[in-house]
Amino acid sequence: MASSVEKPAHVFGRDAEWAGLVSFVTRPLPHAMLGVVSGRRRMGKTYLLRALVEQQQGFYFAATAATAGESLRQFGAALAAHAGSPSPFSFATWDDAVTYLFGLATHGGPLLVVIDEFPYLAKTAPELPSLIQREIDRFQLEESSMRLLLCGSAMSVMGGLLASTAPLRGRAQLELIVRPFDYRASAQFWNVQDDPALAARLHAVLGGTPAYRRQFLADDAPGSVAEFDEWISRTVLSPLSPLFREARYLLAEETDIRDTALYHSVLAAVAGGNSTRGGIANYIGRKAVDISHPLNVLEDSHLLEHEEDLFRTGRAQYRITEPLINFYEAVMRPAWARLESGQGREVWAQSSERFSSQVAGPHFEAICREFMLGPGVALVDAPLGRVGRGVVSDTAGRRQIEIDVAITHFGNAGAGVALLGEAKWGRTMGVDHLDRLVRARDLLGGRGLDTGRCLLACFSGTGFTDALRAVEAERDDVLLVTLADMYA
CATH class of the missing domain: 1.10.10.10 (Winged helix-like DNA-binding domain superfamily/Winged helix DNA-binding domain)
Known part of the structure; x- marks a missing residue:
């Protein structure tokens, strides 16, 4: 067993995920342990787990869409190759295969076993979760070094493994969801962190899915906002591109x-x-x-x-x-x-208007909320409650004031509002935007919510008028946030 736990240099980001996996594998318990790793396709789960298996000298098996019999033969062949056997192992049933697998971990250091695309196996051999449960339970009483990770991309199937009355309910010591990179990590991954306008556009189209850059586009990335239109036309919008469908x-x-x-x-x-x-x-x-x-x-x-x-x-x-x-x-x-x-x-x-209103605009609002959950939290002088959005009804004005970024808090005075924000992707924001937030704050205060420390925030992908900048300089309850601030 390799002693090193340092993350390989070729694995970008994923520090928290790597630390969780290493902690799971190396925990000095004399009993079998189970982990479930899930996440949508293209997130890099396999890339991450293969790096871990290679480092820890474990056993990795990737299931395929096959019949139960063929899958069992593939598993036997992979296990034999791992054990150094010149001929494949022949198991009559999955019961035999699972029993043999757990038997390998009854001596020595921790044995890492990763079964990838587990939903393929569970579909053709629905007894597998129950068989694994039996062995996990057995090796809570007997010593075992088994560290078993079940991985899959079918989110509903993987989520069901540990839910309700499922056989593996309560047996897992790790439940890890590998999510897309956030907007800041994505900018670094695409190497556009110094160009927030380009980074935001890229993230609005492709999000934080790592496979899209390397596997799908072979590192074809725009170098500036000026190149974005040509890039998107030859990649996402081209029927010759893997991203097209x-x-x-x-x-x-x-x-x-x-x-x-x-x-x-x-x-x-x-x-x-x-x-x-x-x-x-x-x-x-x-x-x-x-x-x-x-x-x-x-x-x-x-x-x-x-x-x-x-x-x-x-x-x-x-x-x-x-x-x-x-x-x-x-x-x-x-x-x-x-x-x-x-x-x-x-x-x-x-499509420029449609892209701005239906894609970039809503996405910008979402990353503004993400910003306030991350680096932006330091800007709020109140205990952080919930971060989201909402609508404030203005009966007198006969309108609904949409709040794109809202933060609530719970203090000594009861429920309160720490921040009300409006986000505009393609429009320079002015005093009129701030006035709407002032009205919303007054209305919420009238309902009995504590708004004494409520900040009024304007988030803009374009900029602010001089008049609004002047208001910010005069007041301590106004916050103006640019794209550059969010990516800093």
């Missing part, structure tokens, strides 16, 4: 999604700004109760996020969490026939 594949790969047309319609509704349950149902021509299942499946698949309104109980909005899917639904799907015929440049030239 990627959004469709992401949806089709989820095992619980069968009627893809319905799910695309739901996502198109959200991408078009119909973010409430009623709005989505009305857009696709269904009753609200009829879309509960697809909404739940998309949430379980981590493709859709349900965000509660911080100021209106029982109200919520949905947001697409995968930027490439949002970009596809907003920009590509409406012009799919033209894109397939190679008119990517023409389609993109006509």
